Amino acid sequence: MTTDYALCRDGVALFDLSTESRFSVSGPAAETALNALTTIDVSSLRPWRGKMALFLAPDASIIALATIFRADACFYIFAEATVADRLRAYLGEEIAARGATLTDLSLTHCLYSVVGPSAQEVMIAAAGDDVVGLPFLSGEYNAELGATVFRMGNTGEFEYRMMADLAQASGLAARLCEHGASFGIAPVAAEVMKTLLLEMRALSHNDIPVDTSPLEAGVHWMVNFRKEQPVAAAALHQSKAAPRTRCVAVTIEGVDAALPGNSRLLIEDQDVGVLASSEYSQALGKYVGVAYVAPEFGWVGVSFVAHTPTGGHVVVRAVSAPMLVTKTAKRA
CATH class of the missing domain: 2.40.30.110 (Aminomethyltransferase beta-barrel domains)
Structure with a gap:
């Protein structure tokens, strides 16, 4: 763990995020369906930009913390591995009921991440200079990697996530290791991410008691209160008036x-x-x-x-x- 932590904070680390949740929502009703289920205003997302968001139960307890991106023909949803089953079950029913299509990309796509103060240099070496222009919470397809690259991160360091077809997984990991060799890149255990997040007070789902509302967890900034919140409106109002x-x-x-x-x-x-x-x-x-x-x-x-x-x-x-x-x- 010592070496893994040092790579993340002092150099660059490679994470295999194959267990993380990743979905797409597509179809003409995709925007309307997502907007009815999440706490952000999905209609405000520009192409290839993302926002952090929540999926809530009717009592305003948090089903999942997620990041949602608008792509050319769909929306991408990324969330933690610990909520994969519950989020899949929830979205599978609710998205279909609203006339859109949910696809579980964990079955077809790999997901890797590079994290650390040297992550940007590694990405330039592996993917080209275009990655320098990626703003936080944005994405684009990168032909050199054969992957879609997302600029993300709650660790206080540079973080780039790459999603590609499963058939390209070994080649993508090898390319990142090859071009990151001079920067000391190495695969690290996913467990180290927990410490990195806590140091920033970036919550993971396991940090939130099951009946806690966004206001009580301090993630109210993921809720657009100007937008109607049909799933948990009454409970959110109650929590705002009298947090426990x-x-x-x-x-x-x-x-x-x-x-x-x-x-x-x-x-x-x-x-x-x-x-x-x-x-x-x-x-x-x-x-x-x-x-x-x-x-x-x-x-x-x-x-x-x-x-x-x-x-x-x-x-x-x-x-x-x-x-x-x-x-x-x-x-x-």
Whole structure:
């Protein structure tokens, strides 16, 4: 993990994202169908541009965090592996009911990602100078790679994702490794992404309790409140008026092992929240995570106590995020 983390933060890493969710929605009713199911205004997407969005249940709980791109003849939807089955089932029923066609691209297309401060240089070497002009959350087909390239990323570093036919998977990976060799590129385990995201307070689905609304998770910026939200309008209004919890980024002081999942957080022996997720940050030399606490305590600088499995206790402190300035950000 040490080497994998260093590649992502100091050089460039190659991720095989074959388990990640990827779908297309096509047909004349595609835009209308998606607009009725997601929290963004899909009609505002320009060709080959994307937005981060949510799919919600009627109680405003989050089915999936996703990124949606408008392509020439369809929309692409990317989401995490952990929500693949639920999102496939949800979209399969709802998209068809609205007269559009859902295609599961995980059955036909590979997905790779390069991440790190040297990712752009690797992409220039492998795909040509055109990739330099790709804005964040945009995409285009690249003939040199034989793949569609998307500029994405919530890790604070450059990230490019490439989707191609499965038959091209080995050739695409080999080309990226060949042209990235001088930059030290190497395949890394997908698990390292968890730490990278937590350092930025970029939530993954497993960081969000099952009944949490977008406002309570702090991802309300993925909801266009000017647009009608037919799936969860009433629940969103209720959550906005009376949130039950507030999501905060935290550091954990004086601990040399991860706390158990769902560790309770206390202030003067009063239970005020839960630690949802934590990972060790090599850059900061401490454990970092996200917590959900009573709204009145969800502010930077507030300290909580959590008990350890051995009967001790540690300090969990709410901090501002992102928790570090990446090399990519310093170069920008």
